[in-house]
Amino acid sequence: MSEWQNPLRDERDKRLPRIAGPCGLVIFGVTGDLSRKKLMPAIYDLANRGLLPPGFALTGFARRDWENEDFAQVVYDAVKEHARTPFRQEVWDRLAEGIRFVQGTFDDDEAFDRLADTVRELDEERGTGGNHAFYLSIPPAAFPVVCKQLARSGLANQDGESWRRVVIEKPFGHDLESARELNGIVNEVFPEESVFRIDHYLGKETVQNILALRFANQLYEPIWNASYVDHVQITMAEDIGLGGRAGYYDGIGAARDVIQNHLLQLMAFTTIEDPVSFSPQSLRTERIKVLSATKPAEPFGETTARGQYTGGWQGGKKVPGLLEEEGFPPDSTTETFAAITLEVNTRRWAGVPFYLRTGKRLGRRVTEIAVMFKRAPHLPFDQTSTEELGQNAVVIRIQPDEGITIRFGSKVPGTTMEVRDVTMDFSYGRAFTESSPEAYERLILDVLLGEPSLFPVAGEIERSWEILDPILEHWTKQGKPDPYAPGEWGPPSAEKMLARTGRTWRHP
Numbered sequence: 001m002s003e004w005q006n007p008l009r010d011e012r013d014k015r016l017p018r019i020a021g022p023c024g025l026v027i028f029g030v031t032g033d034l035s036r037k038k039l040m041p042a043i044y045d046l047a048n049r050g051l052l053p054p055g056f057a058l059t060g061f062a063r064r065d066w067e068n069e070d071f072a073q074v075v076y077d078a079v080k081e082h083a084r085t086p087f088r089q090e091v092w093d094r095l096a097e098g099i100r101f102v103q104g105t106f107d108d109d110e111a112f113d114r115l116a117d118t119v120r121e122l123d124e125e126r127g128t129g130g131n132h133a134f135y136l137s138i139p140p141a142a143f144p145v146v147c148k149q150l151a152r153s154g155l156a157n158q159d160g161e162s163w164r165r166v167v168i169e170k171p172f173g174h175d176l177e178s179a180r181e182l183n184g185i186v187n188e189v190f191p192e193e194s195v196f197r198i199d200h201y202l203g204k205e206t207v208q209n210i211l212a213l214r215f216a217n218q219l220y221e222p223i224w225n226a227s228y229v230d231h232v233q234i235t236m237a238e239d240i241g242l243g244g245r246a247g248y249y250d251g252i253g254a255a256r257d258v259i260q261n262h263l264l265q266l267m268a269f270t271t272i273e274d275p276v277s278f279s280p281q282s283l284r285t286e287r288i289k290v291l292s293a294t295k296p297a298e299p300f301g302e303t304t305a306r307g308q309y310t311g312g313w314q315g316g317k318k319v320p321g322l323l324e325e326e327g328f329p330p331d332s333t334t335e336t337f338a339a340i341t342l343e344v345n346t347r348r349w350a351g352v353p354f355y356l357r358t359g360k361r362l363g364r365r366v367t368e369i370a371v372m373f374k375r376a377p378h379l380p381f382d383q384t385s386t387e388e389l390g391q392n393a394v395v396i397r398i399q400p401d402e403g404i405t406i407r408f409g410s411k412v413p414g415t416t417m418e419v420r421d422v423t424m425d426f427s428y429g430r431a432f433t434e435s436s437p438e439a440y441e442r443l444i445l446d447v448l449l450g451e452p453s454l455f456p457v458a459g460e461i462e463r464s465w466e467i468l469d470p471i472l473e474h475w476t477k478q479g480k481p482d483p484y485a486p487g488e489w490g491p492p493s494a495e496k497m498l499a500r501t502g503r504t505w506r507h508p
């Protein structure tokens, strides 16, 4: 064979799509909301993009008395309703050949033995090669029993030639102690490198783009620190209510639901030092370092706010308050809005407050990171000419209208020197012809490829709870959250929380 190598080949290979090797995926909880709306459509989308191996197998495990064909019909309906990419019959036919169903409950040993038989048969019939991932799309209380069943039935066994991986949905625990306990149980069955804890925000293109923005450019990094940044606001606002989600949400609340995971990860991506490389280990090391340096600002009575939506009008429709939503007790103290202040005690960030907020039934659906810069030390203009000038800002829009906006002052055309804010916009939709894959597509593919960069490790999860636990304890003592009407941006206490520091929230 010639020793000559095409000098462009390595670079080109890096851009070729990464296709999973022979494998299968078992989903627990296939009748659930997440599975129907996100997981099954994402699997079809991956198949449609040619990223799954030819003999790929999808096995569902649930209580319903179904045959393989019944489950295949459920997957078909989910794909038709929710898939991102166009439906192609030949892709579906190929995928459907590998669909299996196992009926059972989580405490049923025989059901798990049947699952083990099914997996063995798939290895023979479909050539899955003993490589299987188990996706726990189930209530968090059931994570331990399913892990134990996977161990008991031998499904977690890896023989060195093949792999077994477990995928665990959020929330991972409800405080530090329960997260540690759960990590212990999971790690008794699966080594840490086989555990993929899902935080679907890390699968979003725009979240990964934070790293590109910061580390692929020279423009931002020199000013990305306490000398130039005044504060950072991270917002995840939703306009929907919690109808139909009481079983999961009551007693959990906004902070556990999204601050502990999505928002702290957004903060970590915004604040990490440049990783040595983009290897999973380097990225995780930097994320853990910054989370370890993060503390909630005190006193919590002034630095946090929490609210619960009341009934009212939104988008021209009458909507119920949380306490009128089905399944929530009339005295529920679950918060549907949460805002907290964090300090990142590193040389780069000391003194810069990070304000994180999230809520349901707010003004609109938007997730963004707004890096707000200090004002120029001196303005050589009349005071009246700069009255409408705000702070410079870099706003990273995670969703919708994914992109980046930079706000700066500009002269208003005319004979006077009047300066006003203008914006410069980068929009994914306009800049690229490629459409963004759904977060779950990216993450499921990464599980099958064994690529762990975008999955939080045990240490990150535990650090996040350490940050949040003292605030949650304070709120428990406080009792009822403050009311806010649908369409508002949280309760008045949220505005006060920033007003005390002379700042205001953005109302994006």
Ligand SMILES: NC(=O)C1=CN([C@@H]2O[C@H](COP(=O)(O)OP(=O)(O)OC[C@H]3O[C@@H](n4cnc5c(N)ncnc54)[C@H](OP(=O)(O)O)[C@@H]3O)[C@@H](O)[C@H]2O)C=CC1
Pocket (backbone or CB within 6 Å): 028, 029, 030, 031, 032, 033, 034, 035, 061, 062, 063, 064, 104, 105, 106, 107, 136, 137, 138, 139, 140, 142, 169, 170, 171, 248
């Ligand atoms: N829905 C979402 O948008 C999101 C969900 N998540 C997480 O994903 C996971 C699943 O959520 P979601 O789909 O909403 O939950 P659902 O309540 O809609 O579904 C739960 C699933 O678990 C099954 N199940 C529950 N108990 C048992 C049991 N004893 N034996 C067998 N099957 C059982 C249910 O089966 P059956 O139909 O028979 O009851 C159902 O398929 C949770 O951890 C959640 O926190 C995370 C982010 C977003």
Ligand SMILES: O=C1O[C@H](COP(=O)(O)O)[C@@H](O)[C@H](O)[C@H]1O
Pocket (backbone or CB within 6 Å): 238, 257, 258, 367
């Ligand atoms: O994890 C969760 O995220 C969803 C919002 O996800 P997004 O990708 O649409 O921003 C949220 O509604 C849910 O409460 C939470 O569990």
